[in-house]
Amino acid sequence: MDRTLDQGTRRRSLLKAGALAAGGAALGLPALAQGNEPIRIGHLTPLTGFLGALGDYAVQGIKMAVEEVNAAGGVNGRRIELISEDSVNPQTASSKAQRMIERDKVLVLMGEINSASALTISQVAARNKTLFMSIGARSDALRGKDCNRYTFHVDIPVTVMVNAAGEALLREGLVNGKKIYALTSDYLFGHDLSRAAKRFFAANGGTVIGDELVPTDLTDFSPQLLKIRQARPDLVATNLGGNQVTNFVKQYAEFGLQYPVAGFNLNTADAWAAGEGNLGGIWPTVWHHELKTPGSVAFVDRFTKKYGRIPENHAWIEYVSLMMLVQAMKETKSTDTDKLIAYFESEAQFDILKGRKAYFRRWDHQLMQEAYPFTVKPKGQARHKQDFLQFGEAVPAANEPLEKLAPPQSESACKM
Numbered sequence: 001m002d003r004t005l006d007q008g009t010r011r012r013s014l015l016k017a018g019a020l021a022a023g024g025a026a027l028g029l030p031a032l033a034q035g036n037e038p039i040r041i042g043h044l045t046p047l048t049g050f051l052g053a054l055g056d057y058a059v060q061g062i063k064m065a066v067e068e069v070n071a072a073g074g075v076n077g078r079r080i081e082l083i084s085e086d087s088v089n090p091q092t093a094s095s096k097a098q099r100m101i102e103r104d105k106v107l108v109l110m111g112e113i114n115s116a117s118a119l120t121i122s123q124v125a126a127r128n129k130t131l132f133m134s135i136g137a138r139s140d141a142l143r144g145k146d147c148n149r150y151t152f153h154v155d156i157p158v159t160v161m162v163n164a165a166g167e168a169l170l171r172e173g174l175v176n177g178k179k180i181y182a183l184t185s186d187y188l189f190g191h192d193l194s195r196a197a198k199r200f201f202a203a204n205g206g207t208v209i210g211d212e213l214v215p216t217d218l219t220d221f222s223p224q225l226l227k228i229r230q231a232r233p234d235l236v237a238t239n240l241g242g243n244q245v246t247n248f249v250k251q252y253a254e255f256g257l258q259y260p261v262a263g264f265n266l267n268t269a270d271a272w273a274a275g276e277g278n279l280g281g282i283w284p285t286v287w288h289h290e291l292k293t294p295g296s297v298a299f300v301d302r303f304t305k306k307y308g309r310i311p312e313n314h315a316w317i318e319y320v321s322l323m324m325l326v327q328a329m330k331e332t333k334s335t336d337t338d339k340l341i342a343y344f345e346s347e348a349q350f351d352i353l354k355g356r357k358a359y360f361r362r363w364d365h366q367l368m369q370e371a372y373p374f375t376v377k378p379k380g381q382a383r384h385k386q387d388f389l390q391f392g393e394a395v396p397a398a399n400e401p402l403e404k405l406a407p408p409q410s411e412s413a414c415k416m
Contacts, residue, residue, distance in 0.1 A: 038081035039074075039335055041066075041325075042100030044093055044121060045111040045136070045318075047086035050216050050242035053269055054113050054314045058136060059084055060307050061315035062110070065322035075329045080322075087117045094120035101128050107335050108133065110321060113242075113314065115139035115189035122151040131337050135321045136314055138265070139192040140407065143364045147414035150337070152344055152365040154321050156286045158189070160371055162196040162264045163405040164284035164395050166204070168373040169235075169262055172282065176205035178234035181259075183224055183248065185241045186213040193239040193264055201237075209233060214240060221251045228257060238263035246273040253278040268389065269312040271374075276388035282375050287313045287354070288391050295353035310386055320352040355394055356402065364414040368402040370394040 043062055045055040063082065070079045083104050087093035093112065100106045101124070109125055109132040112118040118137030125132035126148040133152050134142065140158045142151070156164070169175050180201055184194040190213075198208055210231055212224050228236055236252075236259050238245060245266050252261060266283040289300050289310050299319065303311040311319075325340075327350060332339040344365070349357040358369040373392040382388035396404040 036078045038079050039108075039329070040081045040083060040104055040106045041322075042097065042104060042106035042109045043082055043084040043111045044087040044096055044100075044109070044117070045084070046088070046114055046117070048088065050244060051113050053243060053273070054136070054267055054312070055086070057269060057312040057315040058111065058113065058318045060303070061311065061318035062322050064303060064306060064315075065319045069322070069326055075326055076333055076335075080326075084111075087112055087114065087121075090114070090116045090120045093117035094124055097121045097124040098128070101130055106130070107337075108325060108340075110325070111135050111318070112137050114187075115142060115192070116187055118142060119146055119188065122146065122148060125150045129337060131340055133321050133325060135317055137189070139189045140196060141188065141192055143366050143412070143414060144407075145413040147364055147416065149341065149416045152360055152367070154317055154324075154367050156284075156369065156371050157366060157406065158192045158196045158264070159407045160405045161284045162193070162200050164371040165262060165264050165282050165373055166200045167395060168282045168375075168392065170204060174235050174260055174262065174282075175201060178206050179209045179231075180206050180235045180237050181228050181231050181233035182208055182211040182237045182239060183214055183221075184211055184239040185244055186215050187241070189241055189265075190214075190239050197237060197239055197264055206235075208237075214244065216241065216244065218244065219247055221248050224248075225251060225255045225257065228259065229255075233259055235259065236261045239265065241265060242267075243270055243273065246270045249274045249280075250278045267313055269314070271389055272312075272386050276376070276382055276385070277379070279376050279388075282373055285313055285372050285374055285391075286369070287316045288372060288374065288389070289316075290391055291354065293353055293355055295351060299353055316353070320350070324350045324352070355398070358402070361403070361406075363409055363416070364412055366406065368406065370396070370402070371405070 045058045046052055047055045066080045066082045085096055097109055113136035115137040118134045122132055131150055135154045138155050138158050143153055143157055184190045201208055261281040263283050271279055328340050328343045329335055332343050344360045345362045347359045349359055352358045354370050356370055358367050360367050372394055375390050377388050377390045
């Protein structure tokens with residue numbers, strides 16, 4: 001268990017409130033009230049397994065947000081106390097979420113990247129009538145048939161990821177009339193991603209000639225690479241998760257295959273791990289460190305100074321999620337679950353450090369926001385080992401509604 005501030009740290013933070021980051025000070029929160037109970041937040045995210053590297057960034061992002069809020073005076077006179085743990089797997093995530101509610105008396109659950117674990121946490125939240133901000137899980141099913149009143153979804157869903165990268169693939173002429181060979185991670189997220197990708201290809205004249213299920217613990221892709229060579233596709237599409245993508249693109253480069261590769265899920269940390277010379281193709285992301293909005297520039301600067309590395313998209317999304325929760329608590333002057341849900345459902349606007357503000361849709365609790373396609377810079381243009389990605393313009397475009405790429409209500413199975 002990781003409680004971000006002990007009693008000694010609390011006293012020290014009161015003495016130096018406002019000394020951390022300008023972003024926290026800008027919240028303009030009141031001084032901490034003496035004797036008020038802390039606002040306990042239960043945070044679960046994978047710190048081991050194939051998503052562990054992403055979870056490490058997630059913890060750093062939310063911790064930085066908590067520290068900034070507390071240094072600026074807390075929320076409505078109360079400090080935030082973060083209880084952060086490794087979610088491990090769906091069963092463990094469920095048990096830990098229940099324990100956090102019963103033993104630790106958390107008021108809100110936050111976090112998770114693994115869609116299967118997010119589902120079990122969401123079910124615990126609904127049973128206990130506790131707010132859950134599902135931050136990094138992307139499965140469409142979580143917003144569809146598995147939606148519930150107590151869960152709000154921050155990351156872009158599978159369908160948006162497919163459409164964001166798909167528009168770029170269409171421009172490159174890589175879909176219509178093409179044969180596509182897919183690899184799919186064998187868990188909830190991968191299956192959802194595969195369904196959305198197949199719908200996109202079918203709607204745009206592409207033919208999926210193979211879709212290989214890949215266990216989440218697979219590290220050797222030799223059998224799959226041999227099948228790709230035999231199939232001779234026009235495009236290789238990956239519906240993989242976490243460091244699976246890193247391992248695949250490295251081995252693909254070593255294998256010497258020349259078919260274009262694209263995918264509908266690649267976090268920037270996994271792209272960096274793949275390395276220049278291994279990665280190619282077109283991919284989607286929810287945020288990137290090169291965004292030139294004042295908020296993003298300041299966030300990247302503070303994070304880099306604090307942790308000695310560039311923030312990845314899971315660091316950013318955990319940070320802004322905590323700040324959205326703080327805004328809701330300030331505006332409602334409450335931590336009451338029903339009041340917070342009503343505030344989010346009001347489609348209030350949130351500054352998430354992008355070019356456009358975001359809001360939660362009332363009917364499925366999905367955050368509407370911009371996404372970005374990316375590819376790889378021409379060889380020799382990278383200034384350092386994390387500078388080889390080439391990010392495209394935001395989608396939807398500035399003159400288009402944020403809901404353009406998202407599943408409409410008419411196609412959703414969500415019933416609150």
